[in-house]
Amino acid sequence: MSQQREDALELDRQVCFALAVASRSVIGVYRPILEPLGLTHPQYLVMLALWGDAPLRFREVSEMLRMDAATLSPIVKRLEQAGYVSRTPVEGDERTFSLAPTEAGQALRERALEVPPAVVDRLGVPVERLMALRDELTAIIAAVDRGV
Secondary structure, eight states: OOOOOOOTTOGGGOHHHHHHHHHHHHHHHHHHHHGGGTOOHHHHHHHHHHHHHOSEEHHHHHHHHTOOHHHHHHHHHHHHHTTSEEEEEETTEEEEEEEEEOHHHHHHHHHHTTHHHHHHHHHTOOHHHHHHHHHHHHHHHHHHHHHO
16 A cells, blocks of 8 residues: 655645635625724734834834834824824934824724624634634744744
8 A cells, every 4th residue: 555645735734824814804704894893904913013012113023013114104194084093203313203192092992892802702712722823923024033
C-alpha cells in the first residue's frame, strides 16, 4: 500500500490563506456592528489606539497599527472631518502633529464599548478561545518581527 505524499502547495494547507480568509471574515463581522457608530474597521482601529493613550503623534499611531503613512493619512482625515479626531501641530516641527479624540470622539468610546461583546456574540466562539487565538497571532507577529 503506497502512501500519497501531501502536497505542500495545497491551498488549504497554507497558513497565509487561512489568515487571509479569517481576517476578511472577521472584519466582515465588524462591518454591521461599526456602521451605527459611523466607523469603518480601519477607523475603529485608529480610535482604539487614541482611546488608549492620547495624544499620540501620527507616527506613533502608524507604528502601533502597522499602517504606512499613505494608508493612515486619509483615515485620520475622515475621522477629523467627522469630528472625532483633532490634529495639533507638534511645537518645533511643522511636519509633525499629534492626534487626540475630540469630545465627540470620547463620547463615541462609550458607544463602542458594545462592539467587543457584539463581535463575540456574532462569532459564536467562547471568549477564552478568541483570547487564546489573539495570543497565538501575537506570537506569530513577534516571530515575523524577529525575522525581519
